[in-house]
Amino acid sequence: MIITVSNVTFDYPEKRALNQVSFQIEQGTITALVGPNGSGKTTLLRSIAALSKPMSGEIKVNGYDTLLQPREVHRETGFLQDLFGLYDTLTVYQCLSFMAYSRITDQDNVEFAIENAIEQVGIAGFLHKKVGVLSRGMRQRVGIAAAIVHQPNLLLLDEPASGLDPEARYELSKLMVNLAEKGMTIIVSSHILAELADYSTHMLVLQDGNVVEHKKLKSNPISRAFVYLEIGAEQDLTLLLDEIKLFRGVTEILSMDEKIHVKLDTLISSKHQFLKDLIMGNISVNDFSEVKVNLQDEYIKTVSQYKLNKSR
Amino acid sequence: MKNILKFNPELAKNIWLELSPQRLVTMPAILLLFVFLIFSLNSSEDNPWETVHFFSFYGFIFIGILWGMKTSSDAILDEYNDKTWDWQKMSSIGPWKLALGKLIGSTIYNWYGALICWGLFMYSATYTDQPNSELKTGFLLVTIMIGLHGLMILIALQLIRRTNASTKIKSNRIFLTGLLFAGVLSSIFSYLTFFDNGSNIQLTWYGLTIPTLDFLLFSSVVYTLWILAGLYRSMRTELQFTDPPSWWLFFLIFHFIFQYGFFLPIGKMFDLSALSTTLTLLFVETLLLTYLLALSENKDIVLFRKLINALKSYDFPTFYKYVPLWLITLPIAKIVGFLVLLFLLIFDENQVLKTFLKDYDLTNKAEITGFYFSILLFVVRDLGILLLLNFSNRPQRADTSMLVYLVLIYLILPTLTSGLEISVILYPDITQGIIPLIGFPMVEAIAVVYFLIKKWQEISFNYQQNF
Numbered sequence: 001m002i003i004t005v006s007n008v009t010f011d012y013p014e015k016r017a018l019n020q021v022s023f024q025i026e027q028g029t030i031t032a033l034v035g036p037n038g039s040g041k042t043t044l045l046r047s048i049a050a051l052s053k054p055m056s057g058e059i060k061v062n063g064y065d066t067l068l069q070p071r072e073v074h075r076e077t078g079f080l081q082d083l084f085g086l087y088d089t090l091t092v093y094q095c096l097s098f099m100a101y102s103r104i105t106d107q108d109n110v111e112f113a114i115e116n117a118i119e120q121v122g123i124a125g126f127l128h129k130k131v132g133v134l135s136r137g138m139r140q141r142v143g144i145a146a147a148i149v150h151q152p153n154l155l156l157l158d159e160p161a162s163g164l165d166p167e168a169r170y171e172l173s174k175l176m177v178n179l180a181e182k183g184m185t186i187i188v189s190s191h192i193l194a195e196l197a198d199y200s201t202h203m204l205v206l207q208d209g210n211v212v213e214h215k216k217l218k219s220n221p222i223s224r225a226f227v228y229l230e231i232g233a234e235q236d237l238t239l240l241l242d243e244i245k246l247f248r249g250v251t252e253i254l255s256m257d258e259k260i261h262v263k264l265d266t267l268i269s270s271k272h273q274f275l276k277d278l279i280m281g282n283i284s285v286n287d288f289s290e291v292k293v294n295l296q297d298e299y300i301k302t303v304s305q306y307k308l309n310k311s312r
Numbered sequence: 313m314k315n316i317l318k319f320n321p322e323l324a325k326n327i328w329l330e331l332s333p334q335r336l337v338t339m340p341a342i343l344l345l346f347v348f349l350i351f352s353l354n355s356s357e358d359n360p361w362e363t364v365h366f367f368s369f370y371g372f373i374f375i376g377i378l379w380g381m382k383t384s385s386d387a388i389l390d391e392y393n394d395k396t397w398d399w400q401k402m403s404s405i406g407p408w409k410l411a412l413g414k415l416i417g418s419t420i421y422n423w424y425g426a427l428i429c430w431g432l433f434m435y436s437a438t439y440t441d442q443p444n445s446e447l448k449t450g451f452l453l454v455t456i457m458i459g460l461h462g463l464m465i466l467i468a469l470q471l472i473r474r475t476n477a478s479t480k481i482k483s484n485r486i487f488l489t490g491l492l493f494a495g496v497l498s499s500i501f502s503y504l505t506f507f508d509n510g511s512n513i514q515l516t517w518y519g520l521t522i523p524t525l526d527f528l529l530f531s532s533v534v535y536t537l538w539i540l541a542g543l544y545r546s547m548r549t550e551l552q553f554t555d556p557p558s559w560w561l562f563f564l565i566f567h568f569i570f571q572y573g574f575f576l577p578i579g580k581m582f583d584l585s586a587l588s589t590t591l592t593l594l595f596v597e598t599l600l601l602t603y604l605l606a607l608s609e610n611k612d613i614v615l616f617r618k619l620i621n622a623l624k625s626y627d628f629p630t631f632y633k634y635v636p637l638w639l640i641t642l643p644i645a646k647i648v649g650f651l652v653l654l655f656l657l658i659f660d661e662n663q664v665l666k667t668f669l670k671d672y673d674l675t676n677k678a679e680i681t682g683f684y685f686s687i688l689l690f691v692v693r694d695l696g697i698l699l700l701l702n703f704s705n706r707p708q709r710a711d712t713s714m715l716v717y718l719v720l721i722y723l724i725l726p727t728l729t730s731g732l733e734i735s736v737i738l739y740p741d742i743t744q745g746i747i748p749l750i751g752f753p754m755v756e757a758i759a760v761v762y763f764l765i766k767k768w769q770e771i772s773f774n775y776q777q778n779f
Binding site: 011012013014016049050051053055056067070071074075077079081083084085086087088089090094097098099101102103104105107146 | 317318321322324325328329394395396397398399400401402403404405551552553612613614617618621630703705707775
């Protein structure tokens, strides 16, 4: 586990921001930290980054305690705040050089690390522009480059997509997947759930300072991509289950509401191939459609359940 | 530039931010134009270098000290407001490098202009009547510049620590505080050097007779070093190192020893009267510092809950991490006050009190003891009110309200009610007899502590209710 959060309570003078929060996050995952404004997302990210100190509880990042070893935690972590925190009058290259030299202790590797960060986030084209003249999307890329220049194991992004145009959001999604592919663990907070769904492997829902859900969304968005299919057939569905689960690419199968629900690994098979397999297997398919399972639905379901439980 | 980046990235960043070719040309151009004007407008009888000397002195003060004070406080506040301070806090730069990078780097353009003025000042000093003392003044200016810039950064760091992360801070308040301090300092310096020039009065310190200017230079260097030490410690706190507040204690001990030297008669290293006078002075200073620090440091309820939790679990590193300096200074003030009381009771020795309370019989030991406890009880009352205001639902203006309250209690009300003999309700008044002297502040302190406990319970209950 790269992050272990145990019974963390964080109080502000006027309110409790986090209440006995506990969870664990695995290496190489992308966790969508979701919740309404004021639910404690930023406080949680700042506490994991060892920038804010909780009232009680323990947070460990790669084995380092955020209270006892904050400097070690900082070495392990890159943190990009919602306003990106950049020096507007410096050029992109100056900004990155400053961040790199102030974060990397082994000075022989600094130039390589800068080049690496530039390549990873794709900002080579505007290195000599002043940060202040960049678009929000470009600034965000520079911010991410600055946050990962010391090659941290953990990247924390607080509302990185707010204010970005659709193209920049798409680019951000690609970047997240690339970084996770290289072994980085990422936590992204946002209240815009649509774009988180594209690349998150896990969802952590905060509501009123409580963790109300922490679940796996996809096993690995980089190497695996799944589609959820709904199949109707003339035959007895319960008999078909055993037969269909042996088809290529089927990872999960269940019968519900007069339909068979299949989770298909598209790296092994495809929708087209799977339908062909069904027909070749003499299954009388009378309905075949993809079901979109998105983060928004999961989130709303979770929050509704939480509110229902709370009202009881 | 790469070498500077390797040596101190913070300094390199500030060079990028502050020095542009245009700015590098503008500063010497304006200053040299000024010198040229002085030479061209100078009448044949006067030595133009004396005029250059005069203007370069004020040029240094304006560009180096005053403008530099504003720049150095902005250096921290801009980082905080633009959300770049967290990058700094997460960096692997050490506290010394960061402190020096901020101190020298943020004011590098001021240093650039100030050093040109300084060069002119030092060169033109040779044309003045007293070149030696002018050269010493030159070094004094540099020391004061470093000290005041360091102080501004210290105050700015103090301010960001007590401010909510979402609030933007303006540097005006810090700059005005710095100006006030610089004003007091320059008044003291002018007063002392006036005597030095006018009647050649020299200072006696630990039996040594030292020319005033030399002593000012020495003390400026020493206190500037203390400011730099404070800056280092403050940066350590920002970079999340945990330290016991030992340096603050060392500073107070040093300050005591430094002041003791002024009251020591020539040829003696120990003197009861000097000791008593220094202790009395330290008592007043630590009390004032307690109020000043309490007004400026973070006082939110979460901090006190963390402190209490740390104490309950004997977690002293955490306690040291969070404990505000006023909570350290208050017990020191109490101890020093108690020593003053002992000196008065046992040795009947206190020139300061005897001077200030010359109409009062200081041999009445009960009333002298009562006076000491009265002071402590009024301090409890005032600090209790300060905490109550800060624990309220709208703590934003708590410290300003407290300042108004202090002016009202200790200045306006005593003036307005001077004939009514109610001073003993407001502040420690030894002339009113032992019972009111102790009784009134005790009732007030107990009332404030009672309300404080009630407020604490109310807030704790609210936290539990929320979850």
